[in-house]
Amino acid sequence: MATLESVSNCVVTGNIGAIAGEVQALIDGGVEPTSIINDGLIAGMNIVGPKFKAGEMFVPEVLMAAKAMGAGVELVKPLLGADDMPSLGKVVLGTVKGDLHDIGKNLVGMMLESTGFEVVNVGIDVAPEKFLEAAKESGATIVAMSALLTTTMLAMKETVDLFKENGLNDVKLIVGGAPVSKEFADEIGADGFAPDAATACDLCKELLA
Numbered sequence: 001m002a003t004l005e006s007v008s009n010c011v012v013t014g015n016i017g018a019i020a021g022e023v024q025a026l027i028d029g030g031v032e033p034t035s036i037i038n039d040g041l042i043a044g045m046n047i048v049g050p051k052f053k054a055g056e057m058f059v060p061e062v063l064m065a066a067k068a069m070g071a072g073v074e075l076v077k078p079l080l081g082a083d084d085m086p087s088l089g090k091v092v093l094g095t096v097k098g099d100l101h102d103i104g105k106n107l108v109g110m111m112l113e114s115t116g117f118e119v120v121n122v123g124i125d126v127a128p129e130k131f132l133e134a135a136k137e138s139g140a141t142i143v144a145m146s147a148l149l150t151t152t153m154l155a156m157k158e159t160v161d162l163f164k165e166n167g168l169n170d171v172k173l174i175v176g177g178a179p180v181s182k183e184f185a186d187e188i189g190a191d192g193f194a195p196d197a198a199t200a201c202d203l204c205k206e207l208l209a
């Protein structure tokens with residue numbers, strides 16, 4: 001029988017084949033859509049995040065979990081009023097100029113969305129001006145930049161500088177990606193760094209608290 005726990009389990013195990021049926025059964029059984037999201041789907045992601053951080057789950061499994069979660073959310077979304085979809089804040093997310101790596105960035109995005117943030121994913125090879133434009137247009141309170149190449153980390157500094165020049169001091173700028181460190185973030189004047197997707201969610205919550 002489908003339960004909130006079995007939906008959560010489908011997320012944890014990345015069971016894309018079963019999740020739609022489980023979620024649909026809960027919907028048909030009259031379970032509140034917000035409860036399916038919070039106590040089923042997000043509850044599952046809340047197990048995945050720490051497991052990934054602890055090295056008990058790996059990238060392919062997390063991607064499957066995120067996909068399963070997405071399939072569940074798609075079914076519930078139409079039943080929610082716009083106001084019901086929990087939103088902790090809006091985050092513009094992209095990989096910086098010259099850099100085409102997006103696996104880690106997308107993981108951060110999926111994890112942020114599952115935690116309740118609205119994510120504006122501006123893609124890869126994103127110039128500082130494009131980050132600025134996206135932040136202004138969307139009214140995002142956080143801009144998250146990813147870089148996997150030591151050479152493209154410099155574009156993070158350019159972006160931080162551009163935001164400062166334009167007086168967007170209320171927008172929090174965070175950085176991440178394998179070669180990036182807390183020291184580098186401090187050096188370029190960014191507001192935060194996180195080493196992985198789960199910590200990125202904690203960081204975003206802290207910055208908006």
Ligand code: B12
Nearest residue numbers: 099100101102103104144146149150176177178194196197
């Ligand atoms: C997959 C990969 C590719 C794929 C990318 C596919 C894709 N769609 O992303 C392809 C084949 C295209 C590629 C190309 C290249 N790559 Co490459 N690539 C990798 C590899 C093997 C894995 C990266 C990855 O996805 N890791 C898994 C994810 C989950 O980890 P992650 O990205 O670090 O993300 C996590 C955290 O860092 C954090 N995070 C990430 N972003 C953000 C953002 C924020 C805001 C926060 C808070 C956190 C955060 O959270 C994520 C989840 O926990 C790395 C090796 C490595 N060890 O990193 C090399 C690597 C990054 N690549 C490298 C190189 C050199 C290249 C090329 C130049 C190769 C070439 N000669 O063409 C090109 C560059 C293309 C370009 N312009 O970007 C080097 C970089 C060396 C350096 N120091 O600069 C590496 C380190 C390999 C190596 N050892 O030489 N690459």
